[in-house]
Each structure stands twice: as structure tokens, then as C-alpha cells.
Amino acid sequence: MGLISRLKDTLKEDIANARAHDPAARGDLEVALAYSGLHAIWAHRVSHAMWQHERLKTPARLVSQAARAVTGIEIHPGAQIGRRFFIDHGMGVVIGETAEIGDDVMLYHGVTLGGRSLAKVKRHPTLHDGVVVGAGAKILGPVEIGQGSSVGANAVVVKDTPPDSIATGIPATFRVRGASEHQAAVDPAEYVDPAMWI
Template sequence: MGFLSRLKEDIANARSHDPAARGNLEVAVVYSGLHAIWAHRLTHQMWQHEKLKTPARVLSQAARTLTGIEIHPGATIGRRFFIDHGMGVVIGETAEIGDDVMLYHGVTLGGRSLEQVKRHPTLHDGVVVGAGAKILGPVEIGQGSSVGANAVVVKDTPADSIATGIPATFRHRSPKEHQPAVDPAEYVDPAMWI
């Protein structure tokens, strides 16, 4: 996918997730979550080359200063990723994020080890993580799952689950919860399960 096609996809994705979005230009200019993702795409490419790792870190820290969102250049992020009200989001070096994932503000995808191993979470396709949630360690959040606001997840969560609490426990979605909601805010807001 070309650069411009990816930008258009990102803008359309942001508009589909935020009913307050009034136009493509506004989204492109003022959405700090998109700016952080775009900066990450550049720094992630730089991170693949040993001589560019330090400049990649410098650029990622500049993006952090401008957006309030810290994404390590080593993190792997899929398509149509959206960060809503991103202030305070932290995504660690070995984090892996699938396609169609959404994070709210204050989310941490952090590590629990200082060893040079996979130490950050993996979020599979279609995961939604509520405001203030912490997902720590090399845990996996299964496809289509949601993590409630302020949850602290330290264990794997299977696909189509809802994780809430400190430490988080999960339950599988009921058949009713697989039906699209009439109100789009209910569909994407994990806080409704608290």
C-alpha cells in the first residue's frame, strides 16, 4: 500500500471511530493520535537499520513531546490502528499490535522484565483497550477482545473476551454482545463492561 493510500486509510479510520470528526483536513491537522502513528511508521522503518536506531529514538521522543504519546520505534503496529484522546499512551519496544486495534488515553502496553526478550503485550486484531488500562508483560489479548477502563492485565486473555478489574479477570462475550450496537459509542467503549 502506497504512502498516500495509507494516509487516506488512517484518516477514514479516525473518522469512523470519532463522531466528533468534522472533516479530513481537521483530522489530519489536529488528531495527535494520528500524528504519533505516522511518526511511528517512519521511526519503525528507521529502526530496521542499525545506524538509524539512535536517530529513530530521537525522532520518537520528539513525537512524544509533541503528541503526549510514546511509541517505541521497535513496536510492531498493524493497519487501521487508532488512538483516541491519546495523551499518556505508552507502547513498549516489543509490543505487537494487530489490525483494527483501538486504544483510549492513558493506556500502557508495558514490560515486566529488564531482559532482552519479548517483554511487552501482543494485541491481536480488533482489540479495544479502555482509558487508563495497563497491559503488562508478554501477554496476549485475543482477537476481538476488549479491556475495560483502568484494568490491569497480566495474564493472557482469549479471543472474544472482556477483561476487567485489578488484576483483570476475563469472561467470554455473550452472543448478544456480538451483535452490532445501535449506538456506536457502546460498540467501542470498554467502560460499559465495568
């Protein structure tokens, strides 16, 4: 598969992912042109590819800073980000150099994946597949957020959380989800009550 074909597939996947995560999305063209989170991810993919070459590290930082100026989202070119990553709204998101983000992760605005050390080591969080991080949450240090976990809005996480957990508070505490919390309480196809989304 050629580079152009892979690029087209990635762009289509990103647009479809944004539409799946945002009920306000009205069409592919609108999403491609108007979603700053998507623009930040695309710019990151370019800057991350450049970051792999020593002579392109400074230009990679310039690309990431230009994206920050345009989108309000700062992603260091060294951060590793998986597929179908979505940033909703986006303004104020900061993702540090050694952050690692798995597939199918979603961040809301104001999220920080930051460090707690100045040492040149792994100092930013790892978010495993399927993690959702609420608005304003701060995840600090080389902590791991387990697969399928959620971090509540404005939580401050400084310790590892196991898979399928919910982390809330300052500092965050977590609990592992029960089996019933993985299923919708009501089948939306049969009954739609706006209050169930609150």
C-alpha cells in the same frame, strides 16, 4: 505501486479510520491537522522504518521522542503496529519496544503496553486484531490479548485473555462474550437513544 502512491493510500486509510472511530471528527483536513493520535502513528511509521537499520536506531529514537514531546504519546520505534490503528485522545499512551499490535486496534488515553522484565526478550504485550483497550488500562508483560477482545478502563492485565473476551478489574479477570453481546441491542438506524452509548 510506487512508494508515493502507497504512502497516499496509507494516509487516506488512517484518516478514514480516525473518522470512523470518532463521531466528533468533522472532516479529513481537521483530522489530519488536529489528531495527536494520528500524528503519533505517522511518526511511529517513520521511526519504525528507520529502526530496521542499525545505523539509524539512534535517529529513530530521536524521532520517537520528538513525537512524544509533541503528542504526549510514547511509542518505541521497535513496536510492531498493524493497519487502521487508532489512538483516541492519546495523552499518556505508552507502547513498549517489543509490543505487537494487530490490525483494527483502538486505544484510549492513558493506556500502557508495558513490560515486567528487564531481560532483552519479548517483554511487552501482543494485541491481536480488533482489540479495544479502555482509558487508563495497563497491559503488562508478554501477554496476549485475543482477537476481538476488550479491556476495560483502568484494568490491569497480567495474563493472557482468549479471543472475544472482556477483561476488567485489578488484576483483570476475563469472561468470553456471549453471541448476543456482538450485536447492537437496538438498530441505531431505527431508534437513537443517547443512553445506549453510556
